[in-house]
Amino acid sequence: MQKSLTSTLVFQLDIHEGSQQLLDTGQLEARRVVNEIFRLDDEGHAWKTIEDKVVKRSTHVQNTTQRLFDKATDALERYYDEDDYGHPRQNHDESFPPRMNHGEGYQLSLDEKSESISFRVTALKRNFVRGTLQSSQHQINRLKTALTDDNWRVGTAEVVRKRDRHELHVNVTHETHEVADTQTSGTFIGVDVNEDCVGLS
Secondary structure (H helix, E strand, C coil): CEEEEEEEEEEEEEEEECCHHHHHHHHHHHHHHHHHHHHHHHCCCCHHHHHHHHHHHCCCCHHHHHHHHHHHHHHHHHHHHCCCCCCCCCCCCCCCCCEECECCCEEEEECCCCCCEEEEEEEECCEEEEEEEECCHHHHHHHHHHHHCCCEEEEEEEEEEECCEEEEEEEEEEEEEECCCCCCCCCCCCEEECCCCEEEC
């Protein structure tokens, strides 16, 4: 059967303009936004009101703040679906990866001469980090295909800090991929590592 199939590609950032400190600041702002969403929800505010407030107060571009709102309310929906057990913490103290849309919060471009892939991340409003992506040749080739093939789409990405460096985790989707029927599938097709669980599909 045909259906869209999404996978996440992982790249290290070779920064040419801007700094890792700017990316850290963007992650701290993402953490502040998510903590505020959880606090306002706990105080009983309507989600539309919460979204309007956090978008207005955030130093991220609007679209990135909206993606953070979506991620936070996904966690809240799971909380309410599980009989109000374990409201998400309002005091996360670790860095939080901002989620961005391609072409808005981040941009990728392929240099046909050097065959390198350049990135631009909007760490905060009007504050950019630019450079090139580094990874295995397999990951680079898959992203090149996603950037140039009409059957593929480059979707959201997150800036994740791993030890002393930042990575860009990019979602790419094949729109009409051939997959086995769910009744006959015999292998895992996805692993999602979250803050407190591992999801398999």
